[in-house]
Amino acid sequence: VLDEGMGFSAWHGGYPVVAATITVNFRQRLPLGKVHGVTCKITRVDRSKVYTAGRIYNLKTGDEYANAEGLFIVQSLESFGNALEKTSLHRSR
Numbered sequence: 001v002l003d004e005g006m007g008f009s010a011w012h013g014g015y016p017v018v019a020a021t022i023t024v025n026f027r028q029r030l031p032l033g034k035v036h037g038v039t040c041k042i043t044r045v046d047r048s049k050v051y052t053a054g055r056i057y058n059l060k061t062g063d064e065y066a067n068a069e070g071l072f073i074v075q076s077l078e079s080f081g082n083a084l085e086k087t088s089l090h091r092s093r
Contacts, residue, residue, distance in 0.1 A: 002068040005040035006052035010072045013042050015050045016080065017072035024068040035059065048074040 003022055010017045030036065040054035055067040 001038055001056060002040065002054040002066065003070070005038050006054045006068065006070040007072060009040040009042055009052055009054075010050045013050075015042075015045070015072070015074050016077050017050050017074055020049075020071045020073050022068060022070045024066055026066050027064050030056065030065040036065065043069075050074060 002024060003019060006022070007017060007019060037057045037059045038054065039057075040052060042050060043053050044051040050072040052070040052072060053068065054070070056065045057063060058065070
């Protein structure tokens with residue numbers, strides 16, 4: 001979930017990226033069968049490197065289940081070939 005969320009935050013911010021490294025810190029067990037909050041954001045951009053952060057948390061208490069940091073590398077849209085033609089990200093641009 002954090003991988004997808006952080007990657008999406010980069011794409012949504014206008015950076016077509018692929019993941020280079022993702023570090024996840026698991027804080028406590030995540031209860032199954034419940035709805036949880038997820039937030040992800042870009043924390044820094046350095047040329048072709050996009051740094052992100054994300055967390056999964058309890059919506060009622062704010063207690064954190066996991067957090068993550070990611071490094072994503074910007075790619076040209078052409079490098080994705082026709083894979084983007086089937087996504088809403090491509091259609092919205």
